[in-house]
Amino acid sequence: MTPRWQKSSYCSEGASCVHVTAAAExxxxxxxxxxxxxxLTAAPAAFDAFIAVLKEESPRV
Incomplete structure (x- = not known):
């Protein structure tokens, strides 16, 4: 099955963007x-921890 990639909502038009997909754990x-x-491949728990760290360290706008 071909993965269905989703572009980050923080990506502006024409910018370099992060894409994510999930498949079988x-x-x-x-x-x-x-x-x-x-x-980059990660387990869901590791990905959740990664996102939590990014949210803690990102500047508030």
């Missing part, structure tokens, strides 16, 4: 401007 991330098309 894994989360996959990639970045649109990466010429090697590297895919």
């Amino acid at each position: 894994t989360i996959h991330l990639t970045e649109s401007s990466d010429p090697a098309r590297v895919i």
